[in-house]
Amino acid sequence: MMFKSIITSLVLCISLSLHGQKFIIDPGHTAVTSKVQRFGMVDVVGRFNEVQGSITYDSNDLSKLSTEVTIKTASYASNNLGGEDAVKSSAFLDVATYPEMTFKSTGVTANGDELTMTGNLTIHGVTKQVTFPFTFLAPFKDPTRANTVAASTSFTINRQDFGILFSRKLPNGKEFIGNEVYIELNVLAVEQ
Helix, strand or coil: CHHHHHHHHHHHHHHHHHHCEEEEECHHHCEEEEEEEECCCEEEEEEECCEEEEEEECCCCHHHCEEEEEEEHHHEEECCCCCHHHHHCCCCCCCCCCCEEEEEEEEEEEECCEEEEEEEEEECCEEEEEEEEEEEEEEEECCCCCEEEEEEEEEEEEHHHHCCCCCCECCCCCECEEEEEEEEEEEEEEEC
């Protein structure tokens, strides 16, 4: 029995060294926000309140860091009162047809302290490869004694690339709603 316990412990340790530690995203301490220009004048800032996913971290090789994130599109809320329904409608996110946005990393490069992640971003049923710089804070025990990691990034996408084709101009020629969408993620994850 003791031999079996030792073997099980060894297998677990080898598994952790090969596959890294897994951390589950804490939605209560994670923010996914978007910003898009309205009427060519002011940015509408939105937030997605339902986020889930994981980060796998290998302390021996940061290039093996990986993540998967799922965001519920219907959880969108903004500072544009009355505009949330428009964003959720078929003209934009079409939450009835596409209830989720996802991101799955495919690779990380490390150049000194500079980290870059590449992965597949799926919005509105369209998947595109994106690459962006990010910061990562290695595991630390927070005051609640939970072992956590944190990551943050920001990047810009063109919504038209993802099939969100709403296109309307104002009399002055400016876009009713801009095509460039600025996305920012601040993620906290807790070891499973």
